[in-house]
Every structure is written in structure tokens, then in C-alpha cells.
Amino acid sequence: MKQIAIFFIFLVLVSCQYFEAKKTSKDAILKKELKTFNWNEVDTYPSFPVCDSLDTLTNKKQCFETTLANHISTQLAKQTFVVTQDINDTIVLELLITEKGQLQIKQFTADSLTLAELPNIKQVIETSLDSLPPIYAAIKRGQQVKSQFKLPIILQVN
Structure with missing residues (x-):
């Protein structure tokens, strides 16, 4: 025991x-x-005030990209370009949106023919971005964060 x-x-x-x-x-x-968690994705994409009423993340992203592309296209349509050759090119803008909602062009890619025929195209696009409505920054885990994306712009000048 x-x-x-x-x-x-x-x-x-x-x-x-x-x-x-x-x-x-x-x-x-x-x-x-x-x-x-995935560092390459955000909880909420950057948006404009007109996109706030949308409910899904995909719809908000699409609204933001469409609004931005339409704004740039409208500003380019107001310009008069004189060229010696027809231009059919896709300009790719690599954009950065800061935590404070400021938009910056990180990279501008265009064909050499486009740049030769329209040497001031980059300045025209930069000027059009100055008149954008306020941008709300992307959100990751409750914090505003930088976000970066590419925006293709199809340019046709006859």
C-alpha cells in the first residue's frame, strides 16, 4: 500500500x-x-464618393477603375491632337494611391511612336488627374494603406 x-x-x-x-x-x-493574412490584397479598395453606395468589393473596385478611366478619357477627348500618322496604342499607367488618397503616376508606358507624335501626352494625363474628385484610400485591417495598380488606356488618334 x-x-x-x-x-x-x-x-x-x-x-x-x-x-x-x-x-x-x-x-x-x-x-x-x-x-x-495576404499582404497583396486589401479589405477595401480605393474609391470615389460615387462608389460608396455599392455593396460588394468587386463592384467598388470596378466603379473606381471605370470612374478613373472615364475621367481621363473625357479629359483627353477635350484635347486637340495633330499627328502625322494614325495612332492606335495602349498607354499603361502604373498608379499609386497613398494612405491620404493622393494619386501619383509611378510609371508611364507608351509606344515610341505615340511619344514621338504626342510628346506632351504624359503632361495632359497628369493634368487630367489633378481635377479628379477626392479619393478614399484603400483599407487593410482598419488602417488606410497605400495601393498600387495598373490602368490601361486605349488611345486612338486619326
Whole structure:
């Protein structure tokens, strides 16, 4: 009987470590949390005031891109371009929207013929972006964040 009692006392003393609460450091929690979400996607895309009434994320993104493209197209249509050759090109704008909703052109890509025929096309597009309505920045986990995307613009001048 004593041997059984000693065995149980020994068992209780040895097994105490299994009842202790495991503590996780803040750094371990942070590392685990950073691995769980996708840094390349946002919770809410940048938007204009006219896009706020839409309900789905996809619709808001499409509204933002359409509004931006229509605004640039309208501004380009107001310009008179004189060219010696027909131009049928796609200009690609790589745009950055800051946390404060400011729009910046990071990269402007166009064909060399387009740039030769329309040397001021970049300035015209930059000027058209100055008259945009206010932009609401993208949101990731409740914080306003920078976002970057490409916007193709089809340019046809006859």
C-alpha cells in the first residue's frame, strides 16, 4: 500500500508540468499573425464618393477603375491632337494611391511612336488627374494603406 501511495505522489509531482499554462511571447504571436493574412490584397479598395453606395468589393473596385478611366478619357477627348500618322496604342499607367488618397503616376508606358507624335501626352494625363474628385484610400485591417495598380488606356488618334 505504501508503494502505491509513493507511486501516486511521485506521479502527481512529475505531472505538474503538464498542468502549467503555456505562455506565448508577443513576438511569436505577431509572427504567426503576419503569416496568416495576404499582404497583396486589401479589405477595401480605393474609391470615389460615387462608389460608396455599392455593396460588394468587386463592384467598388470596378466603379473606381471605370470612374478613373472615364475621367481621363473625357479629359483627353477635350484635347486637340495633330499627328502625322494614325495612332492606335495602349498607354499603361502604373498608379499609386497613398494612405491620404493622393494619386501619383509611378510609371508611364507608351509606344515610341505615340511619344514621338504626342510628346506632351504624359503632361495632359497628369493634368487630367489633378481635377479628379477626392479619393478614399484603400483599407487593410482598419488602417488606410497605400495601393498600387495598373490602368490601361486605349488611345486612338486619326
